[in-house]
Amino acid sequence: SSVDLRTVYAFAREFHSKGPNIEKLLYGTAGFRTLHEKLEFIAFRMGLLATIRSRKFGGQAIGVMITASHNPECDNGVKIIDPKGEMLERDWETIATDLVNVPDDRLESEVAKIIAQEKIDMGAQSNVFIGMDTRYHSPAMGRAVVNGVRALKGNLRDFGILTTPMLHYLVYTHNVRGAYGFPTVDGYVSKLVNAFKRLRGDVYENGNYKNFILFDGANGVGSLKMHEFNRQLGPSLECQVFNSNGKINHNCGADFVKTNQRAPHGLPEHEPNTRCVSVDGDADRIVYFFTDSDGVFHLLDGDRIATLIADYLMNLVKKCGISLKLGIVQTAYANGASTDYIKQQLKVDVACVPTGVKHLHHKALEYDIGVYFEANGHGTVIFSDSTKEKISSASRSNETSNEQKESLRKLLLTIDIINETVGDAISDMLLVETILHAKGFSLKDWLATYEDLPNTIKKVKVQDRNIFETTDAERVCVKPDGLQDKIDELVRKYKRGRAFVRPSGTEDVVRVYAEAENNDDVQLLAAEVSILVYEMANGVGEKPSI
Numbered sequence: 132s133s134v135d136l137r138t139v140y141a142f143a144r145e146f147h148s149k150g151p152n153i154e155k156l157l158y159g160t161a162g163f164r165t166l167h168e169k170l171e172f173i174a175f176r177m178g179l180l181a182t183i184r185s186r187k188f189g190g191q192a193i194g195v196m197i198t199a200s201h202n203p204e205c206d207n208g209v210k211i212i213d214p215k216g217e218m219l220e221r222d223w224e225t226i227a228t229d230l231v232n233v234p235d236d237r238l239e240s241e242v243a244k245i246i247a248q249e250k251i252d253m254g255a256q257s258n259v260f261i262g263m264d265t266r267y268h269s270p271a272m273g274r275a276v277v278n279g280v281r282a283l284k285g286n287l288r289d290f291g292i293l294t295t296p297m298l299h300y301l302v303y304t305h306n307v308r309g310a311y312g313f314p315t316v317d318g319y320v321s322k323l324v325n326a327f328k329r330l331r332g333d334v335y336e337n338g339n340y341k342n343f344i345l346f347d348g349a350n351g352v353g354s355l356k357m358h359e360f361n362r363q364l365g366p367s368l369e370c371q372v373f374n375s376n377g378k379i380n381h382n383c384g385a386d387f388v389k390t391n392q393r394a395p396h397g398l399p400e401h402e403p404n405t406r407c408v409s410v411d412g413d414a415d416r417i418v419y420f421f422t423d424s425d426g427v428f429h430l431l432d433g434d435r436i437a438t439l440i441a442d443y444l445m446n447l448v449k450k451c452g453i454s455l456k457l458g459i460v461q462t463a464y465a466n467g468a469s470t471d472y473i474k475q476q477l478k479v480d481v482a483c484v485p486t487g488v489k490h491l492h493h494k495a496l497e498y499d500i501g502v503y504f505e506a507n508g509h510g511t512v513i514f515s516d517s518t519k520e521k522i523s524s525a526s527r528s529n530e531t532s533n534e535q536k537e538s539l540r541k542l543l544l545t546i547d548i549i550n551e552t553v554g555d556a557i558s559d560m561l562l563v564e565t566i567l568h569a570k571g572f573s574l575k576d577w578l579a580t581y582e583d584l585p586n587t588i589k590k591v592k593v594q595d596r597n598i599f600e601t602t603d604a605e606r607v608c609v610k611p612d613g614l615q616d617k618i619d620e621l622v623r624k625y626k627r628g629r630a631f632v633r634p635s636g637t638e639d640v641v642r643v644y645a646e647a648e649n650n651d652d653v654q655l656l657a658a659e660v661s662i663l664v665y666e667m668a669n670g671v672g673e674k675p676s677i
């Protein structure tokens with residue numbers, strides 16, 4: 132090969148030593164994620180891996196995003212973006228895990244092994260795109276990635292601070308030479324905003340829809356980037372940004388609002404029923420909420436967004452005079468009432484897959500139009516190539532009526548608002564705003580489409596969460612032995628009860644989900660299952676109580 136691998140070890144030893152650390156780290160739900168102090172050597176190694184992976188694709192761009200997304204400020208993370216803007220391929224997650232877990236003095240041979248096994252031409256071009264969130268330790272992590280790329284003589288472009296979905300977009304648009312939009316952050320903002328404005332037209336309000344929204348930026352990059360969007364949106368949507376300067380995700384943001392089912396701190400004074408959104412630290416998930424005139428808080432989460440979008444797209448497709456199969460992909464966290472609504476009212480295909488957008492994305496590719504959302508607000512819509520061809524050929528056809536052409540025009544613009552590479556909080560918001568505007572809906576109207584079952588998510592800390600194993604899209608826990616039977620026993624006591632447990636792939640906890648017909652039952656069920664988990668798996672810290 133034309134690259135001397137000696138530098139790999141030299142850089143590792145001098146700058147980014149793993150040290151005596153032997154804790155096994157896994158490429159989890161969204162890459163490596165842990166306390167930032169533990170991550171620099173991993174970032175260096177991911178720089179190496181991204182460079183090699185880019186050479187595998189003859190120099191196509193590979194992204195490395197430094198972020199711990201919804202996690203607290205002390206954590207950071209690193210994830211790799213594949214050439215099509217998608218998450219890293221499964222087999223390479225294993226390669227990444229192995230690369231991270233060898234000691235420094237075996238790093239050089241491990242790199243050589245990957246190069247040989249994957250038949251990498253180390254003389255080929257390599258391009259690595261780097262981005263980061265606003266955590267104060269992200270720049271140091273970014274430098275470690277840069278050193279990894281340099282050690283293997285790759286090219287790199289450092290985009291600095293941007294949202295995760297922006298980096299996905301930049302990787303993809305670069306690789307398809309602009310066919311999906313102009314490959315700059317500005318190009319991205321313009322693409323979305325132009326489509327949004329054309330759909331909205333000159334009438335900014337409609338029926339119960341008002342064009343004012345409060346935007347909780349989670350003290351992260353989302354708030355910075357929303358200002359850029361605002362400059363281009365002008366008066367078409369009045370978006371007031373708050374939570375821009377504090378600690379990232381602290382008492383605010385989509386994860387806080389969803390998990391605690393309450394409004395974020397820092398929310399400015401406002402009229403009852405005002406539309407509010409919260410995004411997370413890297414702006415790839417979003418939830419809506421409002422407080423009504425009785426002071427009651429209402430949440431509209433990812434399940435709601437999925438159903439709203441699916442309903443809208445199905446009607447639009449019908450009006451276009453074409454036939455396409457739409458499907459919705461959810462996870463076990465989806466509210467039971469949303470799944471019933473999809474089956475019984477929308478009459479749409481619905482699938483359930485394990486947590487992690489990579490799993491949802493993959494499943495959604497099976498439909499002509501795949502709408503996928505996690506309840507926590509992560510998601511997007513993808514349109515197959517043949518779907519896009521069908522739409523554009525129909526819009527050119529002489530047999531298409533003018534009315535149908537108008538619907539086709541709307542559908543094409545709607546596709547332009549959507550980031551198909553990965554869920555994007557801001558793009559999702561512009562899409563939801565478009566739909567609410569078209570329907571003349573307030574959040575109350577939207578909420579009335581179906582009634583959520585009361586539900587809750589708890590965290591339980593245990594000595595080793597890796598002893599937990601699940602199956603059936605995480606709805607059944609097969610290890611520790613006997614746990615599932617005991618959960619089933621508890622669930623049977625409650626009307627419309629459902630509960631499951633799974634190890635988190637981004638935090639050092641086991642997650643417990645429970646839903647039931649009323650809130651008291653939910654709290655009881657969740658507490659009982661949490662106690663079970665704590666007792667059967669060597670709980671750490673305070674024991675959960677009823």
Ligand code: G16
Pocket residue numbers: 160161199200201202411415416486487488489505507509634635636637638642
């Ligand atoms: C990440 C993933 C999501 C997942 C979430 C929680 O979100 O991208 O798909 O739902 O972690 O995962 P877990 O329950 O395994 O900890 P984010 O926003 O943190 O990137």
